[in-house]
Amino acid sequence: MPTNSSGKPPNVLCQSDFSDITLPALNPVPGMISASEQRFLFHMTRDFCADRGAVVEVGTWLGKSTTALAAGLAARNARQKLHCYDRYCWKAFHSEIADLDLRPGDDFQPAFERFLAPYRDRMRVTKTDLSEIVWKGGPIELLVLDAPKKASTLRNTLEIFGPALIPGITKIVFQDYLYFPSYELAACLARLPSLDRTTVVLDGMSVAFDVVAPVANIDSDDGLWRPESWTAHEIHIAWRQILEPLEPSARVLLAAGLPWHLYDAGHVAEAVKLMHDTAWVPSQHEQFARLAKSRIYTDYRPLFQAVGLTSAWDHELRARWRAGRRWLSQLFTSRSRSQRAA
Secondary structure (H helix, E strand, O other), rough: OOOOOOOOOOOOOOEEEOOOOOOOOOOOOOOOOOOOHHHHHHHHHHOOOOOOEEEEEEEEOOHHHHHHHHEEEEEEEOOOOOEEEEEEEEEEEHHHHOOOOOOOEEEEEHHHHOHHHHHHHEEEEEOHHHHHOOOOOOOEEEEEEOOOOOHHHHHHHHHHHHHHEEEOOOOOEOOOOHHHHHHHHHHHOOOOOOEEEEEEEEEOEEEEEEEOOOOOOOOOOOOOOOOHHOOOOHHHHHHHHHHHOOHHHHHHHHHHHHHHHHOOOOOHHHHHHHHOOOOOHHHHHHHHHHHHHHHHHOOOOOHHHHOOOEEEEEEHHHHHHHHHHHHHHHHHHHHHHHHHHH
16 A cells, blocks of 8 residues: 555545534634634534543634534533633734734733633633643543644644544644645644544635544654755655645645745745746735735745745835935935025
8 A cells, every 4th residue: 555755544535614514503703713614613522522532722712713612512412621722812913803902912811701601611711821731631532723833832732732642533623734834734744643634624724633643752853843954855745745635725725835845944946936936826826915014924035026026024125215215305405405594
């Protein structure tokens, strides 16, 4: 049987928008997950979970995903609890998504608990940083992860929860798997033999994995957790495995992870050429344009320039140049007036 780069046989993916799942009436909660992702999470706690362990969500924000998970537990009248972890610290960009009376740095756990009030007795809420979580809740049946987006935080998360994951039972949902700037998730998971990708939520960013082997010891010396050290050949092998099985709509979301990975690994010329030569669809161009305006992605200027975009740093340099010209013009005008007056 053929195997992929991790040595695992290729698996058949379930790729669905779960439109056959009917959600109960849920409190409207601001959030960034799609309706298909809410249906999938509700389906997981109502139809997959069977009180074989805890349900854990890391990175709840205001609770749009949490309310779907809790509703599924309520529909099944489950005994298990939903353990919720988040820093619950408001950030400036949050106000662009949710119109709440909160300022950067405010504690928004009270707002989260108001949104989840109907299910409060089913939940255990902990305000903490991801790196400081200590899990003592026993086996985990379902682990929903929004917080880890980089290799280092993914490894840390698996070190925290790994001993509680049950091979053959536990499922892990990565909510930002298809968000290509978080490409390190897809890259590392492609080479992790203890997890198998099994479900892609279409019209969303979430992908679920089955735990197929113990995750208690994830130490590795082959560069698994350092994707920036991979050779171009290793990167292409991994991304062929990642992208080829995906439905076109999902592949579109994640495809730019390949040039991003190449770029971060130092294969700059190849990454720029790939960005320039690829026939990106309009939705991809729109996403590149949004990212190019953010100061977070100024390091990727050559990739944006390869598709005809200017980065936030380019805009800032131009703004500073224009401001400098105005200042010089005003200075010379002022001096000229002073000389004429003299």
